[in-house]
Amino acid sequence: MQFRLKYVVEDVDRHGNVRLYFRRNGRKVRLRGPAGSPDFLTDYRRAANPPKEAEAQTAKVGRVVPRSIRWLCVQYYKSAMFTELDPRTQKVRRSIMERFCQNKNDGDKPFALLLPRHIRVRRDEMADRPEAANSMVKALRQLYRFALRYDLHDDNPADKVEYLKGNPDGFHSWSLAEIEKFEDAHAIGTPARLALALALYTGQRRADLVMLGKQHVRDGWLIFTQHKGRNSKPVRMEIPVIPALQRVIDATPTGDLTFLVTAFNRPFTSNGFGNRFRKWCGEAGLKNCSVHGLRKAAAARLAELGCTEQEIMAITGHTTSKEVTRYTRAASQKARAESALRRFSGEQNSDKSVPLLAGIISGGTKT
Structure with a gap:
C-alpha cells in the first residue's frame, strides 16, 4: 500500500540523484532514503517533532519582551x-x-x-x-x-558608574620631526601632501576635511559648518587660508566638489579617508600617526606660539576649553617653563601679541 507523508518533497541534484527533504515553515531538513525505509522514518519523525528548546529558540527570534x-x-x-x-x-x-x-x-x-x-x-x-x-x-x-x-x-x-581611566593624552600628537618625515615621503602635488596640509593648517576633523572644497573658499577664507553636531548644535567656521596651504592646493589636482578625492575621482568617506591616511603614514614609516593627531598638533603649535585658548578654539571649533586644554597641555607647560627661565635669567622680553597662525607658516610644513 502506498501513502504520502506531509511536508516531504523531492529534489533532483545536478547528477540526477533524487534527494528527499522535510520542508515546513521555511525550514528544510534532509531525509535519508529510500522513502519508507527505517532511516527515512526516523529522520521524518525527528524533523516533524523538533526538540522543545529549538522551537522556543525559533519563537524567540524577533520577539521583544515588554519592559525589558x-x-x-x-x-x-x-x-x-x-x-x-x-x-x-x-x-x-x-x-x-x-x-x-x-x-x-x-x-x-x-x-x-x-x-x-x-x-x-x-x-x-x-x-x-x-x-x-x-x-x-x-x-x-x-x-x-x-x-x-x-x-x-x-x-x-x-x-x-565611573569611567575607566584610558589614555589621558588620547591620539598621538605629531612632532615637527614626524611632519617633516611625512613630507619627505610625499611631495607637494600628491593627495597625501594635500591631506597633511589641510589637516595641519585648518585643525579640522577628518569628517570636515573630506567635505571641504573650492566652493567653501571666499575671499581667502574657508567658510563652512562643521560636520559634528551640525543637526543639533551647528558650529559655523571661518578660517583664513594661509599662503602655505594655498600653495599646496594650487599645486595639487583636486576634485570638483572636494579638495580630496579617491583614485576614482570620487569624494572620500570619513572612514575611507582615515584608512587611506594611515596607509600614507605607513609609507612614510609613521605607524603611530593618524589624521586626528594632526588636529592635536595644530592646537599644540598654536599654544606654543602663545595663542590663548579662545584663539585656538576659533580654529578648531571646540565649544568648550576642556578638549583644547588636553590637546595643548604639553605645549602650554613648555611655553610657561621657557617664560619662567627667561625671567629667572633676566632675559624676559616685553610681551608681544602673536598673530593667529603666523608662526605656523615658517615652522609648519616644507614648501
Missing part, C-alpha cells in the same frame, strides 16, 4: 532624543546597545532592575579596552536619561 532593556532601546530609537542625533552617532550607539543586549541575553531582562553593580561588572569585563567600556557606559547613561525624561523610570543607574 531591549524594549527600552526600541522606545529610545523612536524618540526625538535619538532621531535628532547625527546619523553616524545613531549607528554607533545602536551598535553598542545591540552588543549589550546580546551579551548573556541581558536584553530580555527588566530594565528597571538594572543596577550600577551590574553595569560595573560589564564595564570591568572590557577593562582591556577602556574606551569601548566607557562608550558603553555613556550609551547606557543616554538610554536611561531618555527613560527619566519620558517617565518610564525614576533612576539612572549608569550615572553612578
Whole structure:
C-alpha cells in the first residue's frame, strides 16, 4: 500500500540523484532514503517533532519582551532624543546597545532592575579596552536619561558608574620631526601632501576635511559648518587660508566638489579617508600617526606660539576649553617653563601679541 507523508518533497541534484527533504515553515531538513525505509522514518519523525528548546529558540527570534532593556532601546530609537542625533552617532550607539543586549541575553531582562553593580561588572569585563567600556557606559547613561525624561523610570543607574581611566593624552600628537618625515615621503602635488596640509593648517576633523572644497573658499577664507553636531548644535567656521596651504592646493589636482578625492575621482568617506591616511603614514614609516593627531598638533603649535585658548578654539571649533586644554597641555607647560627661565635669567622680553597662525607658516610644513 502506498501513502504520502506531509511536508516531504523531492529534489533532483545536478547528477540526477533524487534527494528527499522535510520542508515546513521555511525550514528544510534532509531525509535519508529510500522513502519508507527505517532511516527515512526516523529522520521524518525527528524533523516533524523538533526538540522543545529549538522551537522556543525559533519563537524567540524577533520577539521583544515588554519592559525589558531591549524594549527600552526600541522606545529610545523612536524618540526625538535619538532621531535628532547625527546619523553616524545613531549607528554607533545602536551598535553598542545591540552588543549589550546580546551579551548573556541581558536584553530580555527588566530594565528597571538594572543596577550600577551590574553595569560595573560589564564595564570591568572590557577593562582591556577602556574606551569601548566607557562608550558603553555613556550609551547606557543616554538610554536611561531618555527613560527619566519620558517617565518610564525614576533612576539612572549608569550615572553612578565611573569611567575607566584610558589614555589621558588620547591620539598621538605629531612632532615637527614626524611632519617633516611625512613630507619627505610625499611631495607637494600628491593627495597625501594635500591631506597633511589641510589637516595641519585648518585643525579640522577628518569628517570636515573630506567635505571641504573650492566652493567653501571666499575671499581667502574657508567658510563652512562643521560636520559634528551640525543637526543639533551647528558650529559655523571661518578660517583664513594661509599662503602655505594655498600653495599646496594650487599645486595639487583636486576634485570638483572636494579638495580630496579617491583614485576614482570620487569624494572620500570619513572612514575611507582615515584608512587611506594611515596607509600614507605607513609609507612614510609613521605607524603611530593618524589624521586626528594632526588636529592635536595644530592646537599644540598654536599654544606654543602663545595663542590663548579662545584663539585656538576659533580654529578648531571646540565649544568648550576642556578638549583644547588636553590637546595643548604639553605645549602650554613648555611655553610657561621657557617664560619662567627667561625671567629667572633676566632675559624676559616685553610681551608681544602673536598673530593667529603666523608662526605656523615658517615652522609648519616644507614648501
